[in-house]
Amino acid sequence: MLMAAASEPEAANPEVVRLVALAxxxxxxxxxxxxxxxxxxARRVALAALGQPMDADEAxxxxxxxAWTRLGTLQDPAAFRGWYMRxxxxxxxxxxxxxxxxxxxxxxxxxxxxxxxxxxxxxxxxTQLMSRELALAIAQLxxxxxxKLRDPFLLAAYGDHRYEEIALLLDIPVGTVKWRIxxxxxxxxxxxxxxxxxxxx
Amino acid sequence: xxxNRDLLxxxxxxxxxxxxxxxxxxxxxxxxxxxxxxxVSWFGWMVHAWVPRLAMIAMVAxxxxxxxxxxxxxxxxxxxxxxxxxxxxxTPVTAPMPLAAENAALNRTxxxxxxxxxxxxxxxxxxxxxxxxxVAALGPLDVESLIPDVLPAEAxxxxxxxxxxxxxxxxxxxxxxx
Numbered sequence: 403m404l405m406a407a408a409s410e411p412e413a414a415n416p417e418v419v420r421l422v423a424l425a426x427x428x429x430x431x432x433x434x435x436x437x438x439x440x441x442x443x444a445r446r447v448a449l450a451a452l453g454q455p456m457d458a459d460e461a462x463x464x465x466x467x468x469a470w471t472r473l474g475t476l477q478d479p480a481a482f483r484g485w486y487m488r489x490x491x492x493x494x495x496x497x498x499x500x501x502x503x504x505x506x507x508x509x510x511x512x513x514x515x516x517x518x519x520x521x522x523x524x525x526x527x528x529t530q531l532m533s534r535e536l537a538l539a540i541a542q543l544x545x546x547x548x549x550k551l552r553d554p555f556l557l558a559a560y561g562d563h564r565y566e567e568i569a570l571l572l573d574i575p576v577g578t579v580k581w582r583i584x585x586x587x588x589x590x591x592x593x594x595x596x597x598x599x600x601x602x603x
Numbered sequence: 604x605x606x607n608r609d610l611l612x613x614x615x616x617x618x619x620x621x622x623x624x625x626x627x628x629x630x631x632x633x634x635x636x637x638x639x640x641x642x643v644s645w646f647g648w649m650v651h652a653w654v655p656r657l658a659m660i661a662m663v664a665x666x667x668x669x670x671x672x673x674x675x676x677x678x679x680x681x682x683x684x685x686x687x688x689x690x691x692x693x694t695p696v697t698a699p700m701p702l703a704a705e706n707a708a709l710n711r712t713x714x715x716x717x718x719x720x721x722x723x724x725x726x727x728x729x730x731x732x733x734x735x736x737x738v739a740a741l742g743p744l745d746v747e748s749l750i751p752d753v754l755p756a757e758a759x760x761x762x763x764x765x766x767x768x769x770x771x772x773x774x775x776x777x778x779x780x781x
Binding site: 430431433434437438441442445446449450452453455458459463466467470507535538540541544555556557559560562587590591594595599 | 612634
């Protein structure tokens, strides 16, 4: 089961509002604390789009600088998280497009075709049940999904974002987000069945 | 079957979650803060963002205005007057007219004042006193003075005899070449 968060609206955090107000006056340390609180989610958003941790970190850095320079345009300080995540996602998508066009121009494999770096196996008991071979097969299948299905699927995978936030990031309705996630899982499962991985144990 | 399917779904979700897992990087926030550029105020940002655009718009608007209000090209400047001619006293032939008024008169396409309708000319009211003087009647030709019998006899015509010589053949003439 994917770990997308529940759909309750995010409550205004007075600390975030205070830090945004300080950062608007030019307080770098306040902006650093704002970034630090959301850095993990931002890096995962960028990683979902780019697939490579180094590229994702560069996109997050670009997005953070853009957020710093545009902080005056943020109308609701309490909505800093969603605003920052949208900037991160846009920067990651821009980077993905530019990488794809560069690879297309010079004939190398595109970013989507590069081998995925799968983190080491989780020591958790449920993860130990899955073989390394099956994990790699699933990872390759997910990477091979169409981007329209893969993006919401990976954004929802870690549970950082609600479906509404994913819908805002992708600029699509919430129902479409849910359908695409379900479709991505269904397509991956069907391919695994054809590859003979019907039983994951 | 359902158990296998659920396990497969769980496996897919676990792998997807691991695909978006990032290692902790405590120094990343510090690196980002160190790389932040100097912050400009909102007014400064507006100025930096809009001044080039406003300048471009102003240039285009000015060029359009000048183009719309352009005048016909003025006659080229007269040739420089030689010193001798310049030193000579100049007597104005006509009354001096300001250049602008002169150009306006040249370029005028509509009358400055509404034209008064012309009065129809009536033949009965023609002003014969100020018209051309009537041509006098021609005198009769004296045809009798031209009759041959009347001509004086002493004024006979003498024709000298023609002297014909042998003409050379055309082939003997030298041909002139260009």
